[in-house]
Amino acid sequence: MSKLFDLQGKTILITGASRGIGFSMAEALAQHGAKVILNARDGSALKQKVEYLNEAGWDADYAVFDVTKIEDGLMAMADIVQKNGSLFGLINNAGVQHRSPILDFTTTDFEHVLSTNLTSCFSLSREAIRFMSDSGGGRIINTVSMLGPQARPTVPAYIAAKEGLRALTRALAVEVGPKGILVNAIAPGYIATELNLALLENKEFSDWVISKTPLGRWGNPSELGGGAVYLMSDAGGFVNGQVLAIDGGMSIQV
Ligand code: GCO
Numbered sequence: 001m002s003k004l005f006d007l008q009g010k011t012i013l014i015t016g017a018s019r020g021i022g023f024s025m026a027e028a029l030a031q032h033g034a035k036v037i038l039n040a041r042d043g044s045a046l047k048q049k050v051e052y053l054n055e056a057g058w059d060a061d062y063a064v065f066d067v068t069k070i071e072d073g074l075m076a077m078a079d080i081v082q083k084n085g086s087l088f089g090l091i092n093n094a095g096v097q098h099r100s101p102i103l104d105f106t107t108t109d110f111e112h113v114l115s116t117n118l119t120s121c122f123s124l125s126r127e128a129i130r131f132m133s134d135s136g137g138g139r140i141i142n143t144v145s146m147l148g149p150q151a152r153p154t155v156p157a158y159i160a161a162k163e164g165l166r167a168l169t170r171a172l173a174v175e176v177g178p179k180g181i182l183v184n185a186i187a188p189g190y191i192a193t194e195l196n197l198a199l200l201e202n203k204e205f206s207d208w209v210i211s212k213t214p215l216g217r218w219g220n221p222s223e224l225g226g227g228a229v230y231l232m233s234d235a236g237g238f239v240n241g242q243v244l245a246i247d248g249g250m251s252i253q254v
Helices: 020-031 043-055 070-084 107-134 156-179 194-200 203-212 221-232
Strands: 011-014 035-040 059-064 089-092 138-143 181-188 243-246
Touching (some): 011 070, 020 043, 020 059, 020 089, 020 221, 035 043, 089 107, 107 138, 138 156, 194 203, 221 243
Parallel strands (some): 011 035, 035 059, 089 138, 138 181, 181 243
């Protein structure tokens, strides 16, 4: 069996991993041999998901913290390194959404989205880079979005944060590449997750997504795992500062 996608011996922290895209990425990484550490704020949901992975024979653990509280994230990373010897990978996947017409969109709402979807990724990446530098390198993946270069009304904070996260990906990639740390992003299209439940249940919006996607459907969270494995593995060993679109072609259709 080729070792190209083998993640044996690699410990990877995935934020926002109790459900949806984050959990699917964690499951795929575990299936390729990684020790996955699932993060979320909800400890009970995390424990269930980790038990599911361990019962399936995979190597999984969890770390409960709010990504906007960097001290807690740093403590969690130190604990991961203490227990596992190193931290090879970080996936900044945790994110929130806030949808509202601009005139009702408060500055507090805006700052909350930016804090979770962008600032926390910066802070967690900085601390992860400290640990990765000590062990000769690593990988960071940021979950961005098709939205950023593309926009739609009522989600200005999300769009600003995710576009900023694309830029942060490039900024970190050039700075820490010399340390053997590769930084990339995955840009999902419209994926059938709990975060998008309101959109899935809105027939008009869902029909619009389907009409704008060449594959003619919403994506499934399980379709995001392969991209994470690729970027974490030797197969992605010369990919740095890039955005991998996983959107059924929606981002390139007029
Ligand atoms: C929305 C959705 C999007 C998707 C995804 C699209 O309100 O339009 O939540 O933001 O989650 O990011 O690529």
